[in-house]
Amino acid sequence: MWPLDRGSKKPLFEQIVDEIERRISYGEFPPGSLLPSERKLAEQLGVNRSTVVLAYAELRALGMIESQTGSGTRVTKHKWGITPKHTPNWHRYVEGGSFLPNLPFLRRIREALQKNKALIDFASGELGADLSPVKEINTLMDENHYTEYLGYDNPQGFVPLRQALVAYLEHYRGIQTTESSILITSGSQQSLYLITQCLLAPGDAVAIEDPSYCYSLPMFQSAGLRLFRLPVDDKGVRPEEIRSLYKKHRIKMVFLNPNYQNPTGTVLDPERRVELLHIASELGLPIVEDDPFSLTDYHGTPPQPLKSADSIGSILYIGSFSKIAASGLRVGWMVAPHSVVERLADARQQMDFGLSVVPQKVAAQFLNSFYFRPHLDRLRMDLLYKRDLLIEALQKELPDLVSFSVPQGGLHLWCKIGTEVNDHKLLEEAIRNGMIYVPGSVYGSDSGYVRFTFARPKAADIPLGVSKFAAALRTVLG
Template sequence: MWKPDRLSDQPLYQQIADDIERRISYGEFPPGSLLPSERKLAEQLEVNRSTIILAFGELRALGIIESRSGSGTRVSKFKWGATPKHTPNWHRYAEGGSFLPNLPFLRRIREALQQDKTLIDFASGELAPDLAPIEEINILMSENNYTSYLGYDNPQGYLMLRQQLVSYLSQYRDIQTTESSILITSGSQQSLYLITQCLLSPGDAVAIEDPSYCYSLPMFQSAGLRLFRLPVDHKGVRPEEIRSLYKKHRIKMVFLNPNFQNPTGALLDAKRRIELLDVASELGLPIVEDDPFSLSAYDGSAPQPLKAIDPIGSVLYIGSFSKIAASGLRVGWMVAPHSVVDRLADARQQMDFGLSVVPQKVAAQFLSSPYFQPHLDRLRMHLLYKRDLLIEALQSELPELVRFTVPQGGLHLWCKIIPDVNDNKLLEEAIRRGVIFVPGSVYGSDSGYVRFTFARARADEIGPGIAKFAAALKAILS
């Protein structure tokens, strides 16, 4: 007899509901026929009766079965009739398709944050409202007209924003480019999505850092790509590993976050940068450089991107406002050869006919305003303060149970728990106690690692939040 798969990500009750619906559609249970009782079915399938109640509730909501007190549960006559008729099984459609859902841990974190607004948030990778330039943007919006034209714009993005980015990239990132080599996107993730969908093919092998934020993005698997890992140490990736992966797997592209890497905070060593570009040029291998955190360098000296020292054009450069200004603007950019920009602009136009002009105009005004540099200075100061609060709390609450390297920029602190713990148990216990974080396994690491993001929580929440985490960890270890 069929049994539900307890190792599946699909809930047991949903598996059971789907199986009963199949058996009804195959005629095993004709319209009006009596179904086994909840208790009997629970015994047959070796599950709790509450699971069967949930499965019957799902089928009852679809009108497939009906229950009457004293008469048991029967297949609906009105739903099926002499000739069975179906309402589309939207659950199966939602489970299908080639675009995979987010990882279970990330869905659980999102669900917990939506359900409990009081959770102290060390999980969300975005700036808190007090770190965003809200007042400055409000002033700019009151002083400028952003609604003079609201039609479709150039598929590459708003021209004035691309022109401002040429100046910004030259001044702040030492990257020399032109507006025709810039594609505006709705953030770094859309840039990555366009690259994986348009420049690569199913079955292609690509290299990502280990651990890596890319590992948490199902878009790579959805595109049918094979992922191979480049270990990250305190100096970043080792260039010789790229040559090794190329020989073994013929990798087609390398995805890197060399400055204050997410999640480890590592900074790619200057010597390794040169060696890495040499390897890439030797192999004709493109590098996708995701650079969201450089301007958050706490000492104000932003590390140079690979793109700035790329002599032959091996690097596709991705940037975003999300980590330095406001994630809600949904403005990012890519610097790439003209042929790549044209290809991706065409694909993006098929998706959405281009981005909203209004946030692009706001971003362009903010970049050229006298508010931008003071905002960066204030952002760095506050991030450094929050980082130090987090480190002080960890050293006070868990001096012997966590190990970490202090980052010099970015929004994250990467911690190793000593000894190893079960990620799921620790996350659930932490949520129960009022704090949330991202388990390291989301980024491809072994269990027992934790990423704390200190940009989202308020300064006065950081100490209490770590105290709650410490209590959860000690409860699990005991």
Template sequence: MWKPDRHNPKPLYEQIADHLEQRISYGEFPPGSLLPSERKLAEQLGVNRSTVILAFGELRSMGIIESRPGSGTRVSKFKWGAVPKHTPNWKRYAEGGSFLPNLPFLRRIREALQQNPALIDFASGELSADLAPIEEMTELMGTNPYPSYLGYGHPQGYMPLRQAVASYLDRYRGIQATESSILITSGSQQSLYLITQCLLSPGDAVAIEDPSYHYSLPMFQSAGLRLVRLPADEEGILPEEIRSLHKKHRIKMIFVNPNFQNPTGTLLSDDRRGALLEVASELGLPIVEDDPYSLTDYEGIPRSPLKSMDRVGSILHIGSFSKMAAAGLRVGWMVAPHSIVERLADARQQMDFGLSVIPQQVAARFLESPYFEPHLHRLRTQLRRKRDLLVEALQQELPDSVRFHVPQGGIHLWCRLVPSVSDAKLLEEAIKKGVVFVPGSVYGSDSGYVRFTFGRAKAEEIGPGIAKFAEALRGLTDSFPTVKKAK
């Protein structure tokens, strides 16, 4: 977000006025549109309200904006001496369409992080910069920095990357796949989007874990799908429930995250993996296996994916670089029957004519390089350390007020608060204290659960971050015990 330059000799109010005039001239604020209030704009820009009042006064004197008591400040409809006769109602368009916006809590978290980057971030599901193999990738690209061709690539993705992914899946995940059964995507999110848009129809019912990251994705509702919750406990989903849910709702597909599930961090037990495959095969149901966290297993012995046990071809396996290397590469993959790959590749080509070849080349080189395994070892070590710091901080700050299962991999820790408090009030109070997290209701749970993601925060921020969270929590109730600080 733009902010005025305090080292610029031009007064702050003039910088703000110039910036707003530019945005108005570009059509970002069309004639008649409402501007942010003086107080809100001052908070966003980090200036005094009086500075914004001066900036608005400057624009008002030029006839660019107009203010009316009780109606706020709007862009003048009489700018340049002409009345626009057919200005589109952009507000109506922004609120229309079939693709739904993100959930309000997620939009609030994003807004808070944009306004105050200093917030300690337990919300973002990505790795911190120090965990990404930046130096290794830079060195790999330095040996041959540019691909020989920069035109549109193959609809399924860069061939050397598909070959590298096939080797990776065989070596690390026990999955047998050829490059023709692999589709390269811009991360797991695009894989899910293609599946919901191309393989399912409005009105179809799909089963998701309860709670589930998938519950937080409006793309399912945008596609007109009905979400059916599949009960789960500390060992993962209960496969025996699928038959009754299928009979009642005619489920068309099952979405699971069996290894260090988001948000709970649980592992689907071996017995239940076999039972899930058996019931899915019996009912002829495809399973979408979202598997981003397996290689973060802190013991270094990742649990085998469901796809490695698949003998009838019923599983669509999704993977990504985001949780094991760098989210910014935007490289993911899907393993599926060739007919499905062709269908989704055709759809994806209509969307963007394929991914950029450069990040695909970086990913291919990194997968096949001698840097890959040492990076995984360092990643697991650092994530385990962050998890331990988080657990230690929760036990110290809120010893009798949170209940949680300690994950053995992944980047999430799922907590139940005792007693429960309002998600909205707790989030706002935490933001005031300087920390953000994701309320559990985002993932379909009842109020009183929170997800702490420890991949993004720096190790030295974790303790202070939980202290801020505890302060916010105690500010909402007097039933929490006094914290006993370690000597």
């Protein structure tokens, strides 16, 4: 919502009238579009409802809006003039697109965070400013002035970055590859989007973990894919389930996050890894391995990716800087057979003509700098500290109501509430209390699960945030 100038001599209701009139004239509120209710707009603007009632009355007198019982308040559909003018039915277009919107819970979380910057944020799946290498990246940017021509770059991505990734992947992840088999993307989600749009077709069946971050991404349904679940236990997915799904539904691809899985934090068991690769080889079944969290392993000995043992090219491997450095760089990568990289690079070029070369240069310099390894060591130590703060606070505030397994890496703690609870009511009460998190049902679980991301809030805010959550839970439980 727009800010009101409370120091102005113009009354607040007139400011609201002027702003709505301006947005109607600009087409932001087209004829026929539904406006917020008086109560809702008053809440969003932080004014008394009577102020909005007065503003809406003025707009109705001007003939700009009309209200009907049961239908709400809408922008008037017809404007006066010699020739009637018809605005496109934007609502029909918005509802008719094939790319689905985010899940309602995620839209509510985004709205709450935008509205209230003071919320203690256990929802955003990224590093907080205190964990990101801000000083190091600023130093690199100060030391390296970009004087070259900033034109369109190679559609596969900035060559020096792909060269740096070849060394990085071999040293840190045990993956042997070449720069021609790497595609630079704007992050893991763009990698997944390109795969679903270019390598699969509507009606294809794919398998995802249950629960899974993939379940929160409508891009799978937007692509017309049929989703089948692979249950995750304390050892990860069970490979025999993949064989069963293949026989029953002819699944064409499997999407996995085997190391510190999001949201559960589990690590795929070594014996299951061997069996999984054997089944993929036997069935000729591609596996998409998303590996954003491995280098956060708190003890500095991250489990190896499936890709490191992939001798026949079954694995499409996805990584990014978002969970280990800076999400704002928007730099990710995919390791795949060259023919796949070429196909996806061609599609991506149709979308945006390639990524900005500036963040790619920064990422390449950071990977090659002496700052990178100390940053990882510091990140692991700080994440471990925050994890322990969160666990200690939960054990203090909710010892009998919340259970969890302690992760050894990653940014999240997956919790089960030990009694039946309404996810919607609990989230709304938590927001009212001043904290926010992600309900587990976003990831496909039953109600009563919660994902806390402890990388985002400041360490000092973690106990307070848990206290606010505990108060919300007790209120909802009565």
